[in-house]
Amino acid sequence: MSRPLTAPLSAQPSSATLTTLLAEERTFPAPEAVAQVANLDAAAAEAWRQRGVEDPEGFWAEQAAHLDWETPWNTVLQWSPPTFAEGADVTDPLAELSVPSARWFDGGTLNAAVNCLDRHVAAGHGDRVATHFEGERGDTRTITYADLLAEVSRAANALSALGVEPGDRVVLYLPVIPETLITVLACARIGAVHSLVFGGFSAEALRFRVADTTAKVVVATDGQFRRGRAVPVKAAVDEAVAGLDHVEHVLVVRRTGEEAFAGEPIPWTEGRDVWWHDVVDTADTAHEAVAFPAEHPLFIIYTSGSTGRPKGLLHTTGGYLTHARYAHWAHFDAHPETDVHWCTADLAWVTAHSFAIYGPLLNGVTQVMYEGVPDFPAPGRHFEIIEKYRATTYYTAPTLVRACMTWGDDVPARYDLSSLKLLGSVGEPINPEVWMWFRENVGGGTAPVVDTWWQSETGATVVAPLPGATTLKPGSATRPLPGLDAAVVDDTGAEVQPSQGGWLVVRRPWPGMARTVWGNPERYRDAYWRQFAVQGYYAAGDGARYDADRYLWLLGRLDDVVNVSGHRLSTTEVESALVAHPDVAEAGVVGVGDELTGQAVAAFVIPSRRSVLDDDDAHPALEAALRQQVATVIGPVAKPKHVVVVRDLPKTRSGKIMRRILGDLLEGRAPGDTTSLSDERAVDAVRDGIAARR
Numbered sequence: 074m075s076r077p078l079t080a081p082l083s084a085q086p087s088s089a090t091l092t093t094l095l096a097e098e099r100t101f102p103a104p105e106a107v108a109q110v111a112n113l114d115a116a117a118a119e120a121w122r123q124r125g126v127e128d129p130e131g132f133w134a135e136q137a138a139h140l141d142w143e144t145p146w147n148t149v150l151q152w153s154p155p156t157f158a159e160g161a162d163v164t165d166p167l168a169e170l171s172v173p174s175a176r177w178f179d180g181g182t183l184n185a186a187v188n189c190l191d192r193h194v195a196a197g198h199g200d201r202v203a204t205h206f207e208g209e210r211g212d213t214r215t216i217t218y219a220d221l222l223a224e225v226s227r228a229a230n231a232l233s234a235l236g237v238e239p240g241d242r243v244v245l246y247l248p249v250i251p252e253t254l255i256t257v258l259a260c261a262r263i264g265a266v267h268s269l270v271f272g273g274f275s276a277e278a279l280r281f282r283v284a285d286t287t288a289k290v291v292v293a294t295d296g297q298f299r300r301g302r303a304v305p306v307k308a309a310v311d312e313a314v315a316g317l318d319h320v321e322h323v324l325v326v327r328r329t330g331e332e333a334f335a336g337e338p339i340p341w342t343e344g345r346d347v348w349w350h351d352v353v354d355t356a357d358t359a360h361e362a363v364a365f366p367a368e369h370p371l372f373i374i375y376t377s378g379s380t381g382r383p384k385g386l387l388h389t390t391g392g393y394l395t396h397a398r399y400a401h402w403a404h405f406d407a408h409p410e411t412d413v414h415w416c417t418a419d420l421a422w423v424t425a426h427s428f429a430i431y432g433p434l435l436n437g438v439t440q441v442m443y444e445g446v447p448d449f450p451a452p453g454r455h456f457e458i459i460e461k462y463r464a465t466t467y468y469t470a471p472t473l474v475r476a477c478m479t480w481g482d483d484v485p486a487r488y489d490l491s492s493l494k495l496l497g498s499v500g501e502p503i504n505p506e507v508w509m510w511f512r513e514n515v516g517g518g519t520a521p522v523v524d525t526w527w528q529s530e531t532g533a534t535v536v537a538p539l540p541g542a543t544t545l546k547p548g549s550a551t552r553p554l555p556g557l558d559a560a561v562v563d564d565t566g567a568e569v570q571p572s573q574g575g576w577l578v579v580r581r582p583w584p585g586m587a588r589t590v591w592g593n594p595e596r597y598r599d600a601y602w603r604q605f606a607v608q609g610y611y612a613a614g615d616g617a618r619y620d621a622d623r624y625l626w627l628l629g630r631l632d633d634v635v636n637v638s639g640h641r642l643s644t645t646e647v648e649s650a651l652v653a654h655p656d657v658a659e660a661g662v663v664g665v666g667d668e669l670t671g672q673a674v675a676a677f678v679i680p681s682r683r684s685v686l687d688d689d690d691a692h693p694a695l696e697a698a699l700r701q702q703v704a705t706v707i708g709p710v711a712k713p714k715h716v717v718v719v720r721d722l723p724k725t726r727s728g729k730i731m732r733r734i735l736g737d738l739l740e741g742r743a744p745g746d747t748t749s750l751s752d753e754r755a756v757d758a759v760r761d762g763i764a765a766r767r
């Protein structure tokens with residue numbers, strides 16, 4: 074959460090009264106065929122869970138042992154919990170509190186890139202495909218583990234030659250191309266700290282991150298392909314780094330060539346700017362890697378910015394790699410000989426760090442990498458790619474699945490998707506009806522949908538089903554992974570009863586946890602550790618509830634809860650009720666001030682049919698139908714007072730709805746920080762929708 078939890082505990086909203094009414098009864102046991110070959114079947118999963126509870130440090134030590142360590146660790150965990158100064162009033166938000174510190178596998182040394190590449194090549198798997206790259210225009214590259222090792226070694230030599238030392242920051246402003254992966258691993262190899270910035274962000278958003286990390290080198294492309302067009306990038310990079318003296322070099326990958334510059338020469342600063350093909354392609358393919366301490370910084374990742382200014386979370390090496398490898402192996406049921414794993418997230422998002430870069434490479438699987446968007450040149454591009462590469466795992470975000478649903482069932486039906494073994498979802502709660510559609514139309518009616526709850530802060534997955542063991546329920550992320558102690562608690566830190574809502578917390582440190590907010594340890598302490606400092610719990614900022622089987626249901630951010638006459642309603646539940654209506658493609662729900670009820674539910678909906686969107690006269694009927702829908706599915710208390718029909722919703726680049734902007738616009742305020750928006754025009758779309766009602 075970006076708003077530090079500075080209110081005294083007693084003034085926090087009372088989570089125990091969170092009203093949760095949405096009921097979901099459908100269950101799907103693990104398919105026999107999946108269970109039989111799974112890394113963890115039901116019995117193993119239970120044993121692992123038990124071990125995680127009884128001996129958590131022993132559990133994580135076993136997981137860490139799957140990596141190659143140059144030097145073994147001395148201690149598994151050294152944990153200094155947040156501690157109040159003696160005599161402090163713990164309810165005072167300004168009470169003196171120490172910054173917590175976790176050190177995992179202290180004394181151990183390892184090299185991240187060696188673990189991702191060299192050891193697979195040394196084990197005789199150099200010929201295995203690491204990445205099937207598919208460019209937006211259909212250009213392809215097949216890169217084996219041996220190829221990737223050679224390329225990464227070159228880039229490592231080149232970065233060192235440019236003066237990059239261990240601990241220096243390198244910012245990557247790149248599309249989803251092989252050079253991005255190569256640069257990430259090259260940084261890791263030489264102990265430099267990488268920070269990826271989404272290639273579609275503005276110069277301003279890039280500048281903030283380059284300055285915040287005081288990066289020494291920025292890696293970018295000359296231009297990018299976007300929906301078939303070549304657009305220039307380099308000028309934006311120049312603007313972003315102007316006057317930042319710490320930036321010594323801009324390393325430029327030629328992607329579009331002159332096409333993006335309409336015949337003009339690319340803007341170039343002699344001495345500072347260097348071409349990739351001049352310095353990397355000519356470098357030596359041999360590179361002797363050295364090992365770094367387990368707590369050596371690996372990367373800085375900025376949160377998606379749904380709730381405010383992004384935070385730069387720092388992740389370190391040994392613990393993060395241990396968690397990412399384990400999570401990918403367990404909930405994606407990794408099988409290196411047969412897997413063709415595809416995580417569709419942009420590489421700059423934490424999802425891709427753990428499940429398109431480190432997790433899958435540590436497990437030695439084959440992956441798919443795609444540069445473009447899902448609906449260019451036509452809806453179905455993703456399905457075409459799944460068919461072409463016989464992908465076995467398809468891990469994406471609910472927003473994309475909802476978009477697929479509007480394209481129609483016939484789009485996935487045109488492709489052979491029979492290779493898919495598992496589906497995955499991340500980024501937002503997946504609405505039960507969307508889950509069902511995904512399983513049915515993309516997963517052939519049998520593929521388990523693995524809904525993974527986690528955050529930039531957690532490093533890798535905290536709550537997710539195990540496909541060979543867990544009975545699934547549509548819309549539930551099910552249970553914490555073995556070894557992770559996530560729970561739902563009330564304001565006092567006590568675990569809530571089944572069917573009650575509360576705060577999602579993690580009660581014990583875990584190896585993938587972010588170690589700090591870059592340059593701002595106090596923000597780290599206050600945002601995540603102050604609220605439950607007495608208990609020493611990590612507060613995720615999300616709400617959740619248990620059902621009778623102790624499954625977890627994510628309810629959205631507790632910041633977003635709508636309080637109607639004392640009933641605290643989850644935005645997620647209201648949105649799920651809305652998208653279950655056939656005429657709704659997407660819905661964003663916020664609370665807005667109301668004289669009578671304190672807050673009222675405001676629903677912003679994108680109709681699933683263009684004809685409904687364009688016909689203003691059809692809106693009143695739709696609004697009435699949706700009020701009825703919510704009243705039936707959840708209860709009259711959740712009925713939206715305002716229903717706004719819109720053609721688009723403001724989202725972060727990772728596809729999350731930015732609810733605070735909806736509230737700002739409806740209540741006539743200027744929207745706050747919008748630098749994380751994927752498309753600024755969505756703000757106008759919402760304004761138009763609001764204006765049309767008046």
Ligand code: ATP
Pocket residue numbers: 074075376377378379380381382383384423498499500501502503524525526527528529530550613614615627629630727729
């Ligand atoms: P900021 O913290 O800057 O507002 P953010 O929280 O969107 O940004 P991320 O770390 O990318 O940044 O996203 C993590 C959040 O995404 C979680 O806290 C949760 O709200 C949501 N989320 C991710 N996966 C799931 C999931 N499977 N189910 C429900 N919510 C999810």
Ligand code: MG
Pocket residue numbers: 074376528614
């Ligand atoms: Mg967050």
